[in-house]
Amino acid sequence: MVRVDAKANGNSLVQVRDLDKKYQRGSEEIHVLQGLNLDVGAGEFVAFMGPSGSGKTTLLNLLGGLDLPTSGSIKVAGDEITHMSANKLTAWRARHVGFIFQMYNLIPVLTAFQNVELPLLLTRLSKAERRQHVETALAVVGLSDRMKHYPRQLSGGQEQRVAIARAIVADATFLLADEPTGDLDRKSAGEIMDLLERLVHEHAKTLLMVTHDPRAAERAHVVLHLDKGVLVEGGAGGGGEA
Amino acid sequence: MAIPLVYNVRSVRQRWTSSVVAVLGIAGTVGVFVAMLAMARGFKATLVSSGSPRNAIVRRAGADSEMVSAVSLDQLHVIEGAPGVARNGSAPLVSGEVVVIAGFNLKSTGTVANAQVRGVSGKALEIRDNVRVIQGRFFKPGLAELVVGRNAVKSYAGFDLGSTVKFGGGTWTVVGIFDAGGSAFDSEIWCDANVLSQVYKRPQNVFQSVTARLESPAGFSAFKDALTSDPRLSVQVDRETEYYEKQSRGLTTMIRVLGFLVAFVMGIGAVFGALNTMYSAVAERAREIATIRALGFGRSSLIVSFVLEALFIALLGGIVGCVAVLPMNGFTTGTMNWQTFSHVAFAFKVTPGLLGLGIGFALLMGLVGGVPPAVRAVRRPIAVALREL
Numbered sequence: 001m002v003r004v005d006a007k008a009n010g011n012s013l014v015q016v017r018d019l020d021k022k023y024q025r026g027s028e029e030i031h032v033l034q035g036l037n038l039d040v041g042a043g044e045f046v047a048f049m050g051p052s053g054s055g056k057t058t059l060l061n062l063l064g065g066l067d068l069p070t071s072g073s074i075k076v077a078g079d080e081i082t083h084m085s086a087n088k089l090t091a092w093r094a095r096h097v098g099f100i101f102q103m104y105n106l107i108p109v110l111t112a113f114q115n116v117e118l119p120l121l122l123t124r125l126s127k128a129e130r131r132q133h134v135e136t137a138l139a140v141v142g143l144s145d146r147m148k149h150y151p152r153q154l155s156g157g158q159e160q161r162v163a164i165a166r167a168i169v170a171d172a173t174f175l176l177a178d179e180p181t182g183d184l185d186r187k188s189a190g191e192i193m194d195l196l197e198r199l200v201h202e203h204a205k206t207l208l209m210v211t212h213d214p215r216a217a218e219r220a221h222v223v224l225h226l227d228k229g230v231l232v233e234g235g236a237g238g239g240g241e242a
Numbered sequence: 243m244a245i246p247l248v249y250n251v252r253s254v255r256q257r258w259t260s261s262v263v264a265v266l267g268i269a270g271t272v273g274v275f276v277a278m279l280a281m282a283r284g285f286k287a288t289l290v291s292s293g294s295p296r297n298a299i300v301r302r303a304g305a306d307s308e309m310v311s312a313v314s315l316d317q318l319h320v321i322e323g324a325p326g327v328a329r330n331g332s333a334p335l336v337s338g339e340v341v342v343i344a345g346f347n348l349k350s351t352g353t354v355a356n357a358q359v360r361g362v363s364g365k366a367l368e369i370r371d372n373v374r375v376i377q378g379r380f381f382k383p384g385l386a387e388l389v390v391g392r393n394a395v396k397s398y399a400g401f402d403l404g405s406t407v408k409f410g411g412g413t414w415t416v417v418g419i420f421d422a423g424g425s426a427f428d429s430e431i432w433c434d435a436n437v438l439s440q441v442y443k444r445p446q447n448v449f450q451s452v453t454a455r456l457e458s459p460a461g462f463s464a465f466k467d468a469l470t471s472d473p474r475l476s477v478q479v480d481r482e483t484e485y486y487e488k489q490s491r492g493l494t495t496m497i498r499v500l501g502f503l504v505a506f507v508m509g510i511g512a513v514f515g516a517l518n519t520m521y522s523a524v525a526e527r528a529r530e531i532a533t534i535r536a537l538g539f540g541r542s543s544l545i546v547s548f549v550l551e552a553l554f555i556a557l558l559g560g561i562v563g564c565v566a567v568l569p570m571n572g573f574t575t576g577t578m579n580w581q582t583f584s585h586v587a588f589a590f591k592v593t594p595g596l597l598g599l600g601i602g603f604a605l606l607m608g609l610v611g612g613v614p615p616a617v618r619a620v621r622r623p624i625a626v627a628l629r630e631l
């Protein structure tokens with residue numbers, strides 16, 4: 001279930017109400033999000049589209065607890081995250097959010113294995129358990145044979161797959177992907193989208209993805225457009241409300 | 243759990259050109275710091291090893307050093323009869339000594355430096371068991387003969403065995419070379435006390451100091467009490483070890499103070515080097531840091547991580563600095579002994595304690611240079627830093 005009209009029946013995984021975000025640039029105020037509402041159920045795959053500068057990254061950052069809104073509410077699995085202390089929010093991110101970035105954002109001096117292991121260092125898992133989780137995650141993205149490789153020794157598509165493994169390894173509540181194929185050629189982009197689709201369908205992940213690419217967007221259950229600071233349904237995708 | 247150290251170690255290696263600057267800055271500072279302290283340590287060790295705990299040195303009351311002291315032959319005899327004085331057969335092991343300063347050309351620079359010429363009694367070798375003749379023989383009483391310390395032979399031109407030397411209006415023959423175990427005596431030239439007084443036209447039978455061999459170190463107090471309470475004498479009595487330790491103090495303190503001062507000034511430079519390296523590390527890795535924070539690592543984890551990175555760089559610098567000064571251990575140099583205005587050769591002493599101090603100093607610089615950049619690293623809002631390339 002995905003809605004943008006604030007009329008969901010209350011059991012959505014992600015619930016956003018009246019979200020406002022203003023930036024101050026000098027004397028100029030930029031009102032990026034203007035009373036945005038959103039409900040996303042568990043297991044959904046949502047694509048956000050919209051022109052450059054419309055606030056897609058801003059929205060994703062707010063949903064992922066990387067930034068705070070000017071006003072409004074964001075609840076994830078019942079937790080209101082807009083009023084958390086910095087430390088609590090940090091711990092919340094570790095527990096609930098899997099980030100996938102356009103530029104992969106792998107740590108260049110760490111191997112694929114070590115990159116994927118990073119989020120697990122914040123858990124109580126033993127070394128052996130961590131190893132098992134990392135190997136599983138890398139197997140899911142099809143890179144079991146690249147564990148000891150450094151990011152510079154991988155192709156862009158492979159780097160993004162490592163980043164996806166990092167996002168899923170700690171079993172996040174939901175995945176946030178900001179233009180995950182934005183820096184990839186068409187073939188690699190297709191492979192990444194296959195992988196993300198598989199995560200949703202086979203591993204029951206919830207995925208919120210920003211994209212400029214209609215081919216990527218059409219994999220989603222729902223495509224939402226960011227327009228004048230609010231989300232509107234429309235266009236491509238698996239059809240309206242899934 | 244913390245961010246793994248391997249992240250910092252590899253990052254330092256990755257950015258090695260920048261890291262090297264900080265490492266060398268710290269290495270240079272630590273090197274100079276340890277070298278100066280090793281110099282002070284060596285100088286002190288040289289002077290202190292000159293004295294023996296079984297020897298007592300007697301000077302006129304109030305005389306800071308032998309140079310300004312006087313003890314007459316009568317007084318010498320009183321001292322010979324004091325309790326606790328060791329004897330060889332019936333002869334008390336007491337040496338009345340005369341010390342003059344003479345200028346000789348240094349081999350190294352050709353300039354003149356003051357050497358301490360010590361007129362001693364024929365029993366001097368029995369009294370100073372750390373001194374032994376290694377070439378030639380000891381002087382014969384009554385003759386203008388010299389036995390020369392190992393370092394004096396090395397330092398001054400013209401003191402080879404068998405050569406003749408002119409000073410103080412006399413002509414002397416070098417008949418022997420002695421080894422004083424690295425002590426200050428190694429820089430001295432010894433001869434017969436009476437001959438030296440004659441040549442220098444000093445009153446006969448007046449000495450500047452008297453060194454007495456005691457039966458045991460424990461006998462010192464009784465010996466001292468007997469002499470200082472004797473109305474025929476007005477003398478001060480020191481253990482020879484303490485006398486030399488006191489002599490070393492002025493210069494040792496000065497070298498140390500200078501060492502700390504130079505290290506402090508250089509340390510400021512090195513800290514700026516470390517700051518610069520770490521600030522640029524933090525700036526270059528802004529997006530990386532934001533990513534790690536996005537993954538859920540807290541500010542404190544990142545601060546600790548970057549401080550550890552600075553400490554790692556500092557540790558490398560400290561090790562390089564220490565390794566660089568290690569070969570100086572035992573390196574012999576000379577300086578003026580300000581108490582006697584004569585040249586003393588001594589060896590640098592690089593001890594494990596000094597190396598530890600050097601490493602500690604390096605880590606301190608790393609800490610000072612590491613904290614501000616680490617704090618800056620986590621001050622940037624994540625959302626802003628993530629947008630950077």
Ligand SMILES: Nc1ncnc2c1ncn2[C@@H]1O[C@H](COP(=O)(O)OP(=O)(O)OP(=O)(O)O)[C@@H](O)[C@H]1O
Pocket residue numbers: 023024025030032050051052053054055056057058059626
């Ligand atoms: N920290 C900031 N300070 C001021 N303005 C900001 C800041 N971050 C974003 N903005 C502005 O907010 C608006 C929305 O930016 P955002 O990055 O969310 O857009 P976007 O939809 O992700 O664009 P793109 O498709 O180019 O990635 C833009 O006008 C941007 O310049």
Ligand SMILES: [Mg+2]
Pocket residue numbers: 056057058178
């Ligand atoms: Mg964006």
